[in-house]
Amino acid sequence: MADSKNKVIILTGASRGIGLASAHTLLSASHSLLLISRTTSSLSPLISQYGADKVEVLAGDLSDFSVAEKAVKIALDRWGRLDALIVNHGALDPVKKVGEATVEEWRRAFDGNVFGGVALIQAALPSLRLSHGRIILTSSGASIAAYQGWGAYGAGKAVFNHLALTLAVEEPDVVTVSVRPGVVDTEMQRAIREQHGSAMSEKDRAKFKGLKEEGGLLRPEQPGNVIASNLTSESSWFSVNSRMLLITALLTYLVVALGSVPASNAGRNLHLGDDYHVPLPAPFVPVNLTLQPSPQKRWLPGPGGSTDWDKAVCKGHLLLKMMAGTDSEAGQLLTPPIASVRSRFQSISDFPNWGYDLKKDRIKNPKCDMGSTKDGFGLERVLSAIGVTHNQAWVCVRTTHGNPEGTPGLDEQQYHNPDSNTIQRVSGAWYQHAINDIDGVLIIAKQYSPKYSAQYRRPPVDPSQFPTLMSSDISYLNWFLSRPPTVNPLRYIITWSVTNDLTQRLIFSAMGGFDAPDRGMRPFPYLTFDPNSNEGAAIMGSPNGVGVGYLLARHKAELGTLTVKRIHVFRADTHPADGLDVPSILWELGAP
Structure with missing residues (x-):
């Protein structure tokens, strides 16, 4: 043609x-x-x-x-x-x-x-x-x-x-x-x-x-x-x-x-699997693959460009300072400076107020399985290594902007925007988290933002109608929802199966200093980065890292002053589709 x-x-x-x-x-x-x-x-x-x-x-x-x-x-x-x-x-x-x-x-x-x-x-x-x-x-x-x-x-x-x-x-x-x-x-x-x-x-x-x-x-x-x-x-x-x-x-x-x-x-x-927000980096290298009936994800990135790398390193170092400082100090680091970075979204009622639908399931649901089954997260090896033993404590939460099972369908559903006091269309955004409130672990499994999801509405939803909640707010509110006040604090965040193209390319470039000639993913423990190094800061400043950084920087009053102490990159023990696998990230948290 x-x-x-x-x-x-x-x-x-x-x-x-x-x-x-x-x-x-x-x-x-x-x-x-x-x-x-x-x-x-x-x-x-x-x-x-x-x-x-x-x-x-x-x-x-x-x-x-x-x-x-x-x-x-x-x-x-x-x-x-x-x-x-x-x-x-x-x-x-x-x-x-x-x-x-x-x-x-x-x-x-x-x-x-x-x-x-x-x-x-x-x-x-x-x-x-x-x-x-x-x-x-x-x-x-x-x-x-x-x-x-x-x-x-x-x-x-x-x-x-x-x-x-x-x-x-x-x-x-x-x-x-x-x-x-x-x-x-x-x-x-x-x-x-x-x-x-x-x-x-x-x-x-x-x-x-x-x-x-x-x-x-x-x-x-x-x-x-x-x-x-x-x-x-x-x-x-x-x-x-x-x-x-x-x-x-x-x-x-x-x-x-x-x-x-x-x-x-x-x-x-x-x-076509379940991850529609991930571009394949160029150049494409043709490979012979074995067909397997499993969800498709891909780890075949090219190196991050110098501009992307420099921006990510700069952003990562900035986020580390924001996490380590006080709320007012974090605000002064922004351009222009602001008095406070604290999120105004603190209540579970913020979900329905902004048109979000919430569903929660215990571990009996296969989608909340930490094991290496076809539908599992493949994280048992990692969780065991960090001392997580309460395997029955997991709760999986799905948060959607609108109700995908509702009538009428998502294309016709609306919500009341509290800020503008107007009726607007839902975007269809959805997120999936797994939470262990006893051991202090939050897994970010899926993030389909309003910007991404809105393009699939008919007609597409205009950005002016997007909810104000950020992905970090969604993660925090889901953690807050499942966390009784007497349990352990948040200790680890796992970003599961990263398929964002820029994050993958930044990880690929950061791996250059390691003895990983093919730069393929390996099971945990594999690579550990100091977040204060340029390599670690680049991952911190990646699209997936920014959400973690804002989660900690904007919720100090609720979570305490936490920062990222180590960044572990590895492959989850799932069944990699067609011989391809993608990185997961363990963010180890602690006091500055």
């Missing part, structure tokens, strides 16, 4: 979920879409919203292979060319064990899910060769992981993974990417929870039900936006010359950093 303007795209499975979200993103960017779906009632509004000159709707079932040829003909007759396909349709049925489903049921599933997609690709290839176009195949985690009763669906999606590789060899002028979007809040997920439970294992039923209850499902707009961006953006490193490279990585890394997925003619299988 020679430019990123006015693409002509055929999109299947367009009536809801990821398909509908992708359609909105592409149409809002003035691309032309032919939308295929068995039901089209939800697509008619797109014509009035974006214009009949940009939208063509075709009602059809792709198990009727003639629909594929008809779709391509309509696109060519209407717009004169074809630039991309998004093969996004798919049905879960039959949800039965292999020994219980009939061959005819499998045939119907493959006719729609697989052969309909193949027919569309075959019909489109002559045009895509001319336009040097792209094909996105929506795969699934079920293509590489077994779920009881999903045999036909998973096998069909596995075909797409291999089809991407085959097309890489056979069609050098067309980029093909197979995408695993993650677990997304769609009608299929609702059906899994409400209709298909009896055919699934108890473990799988609990998993999908828990993801919904805990807010762990992705919104369709997240993978939808990423898929759309991949089709319409160019990258300076689209020329990776590795035709049979099989990669599993976070597609959003690429979109945030570069705007798209590398347009090598290599067949690619990419997975």
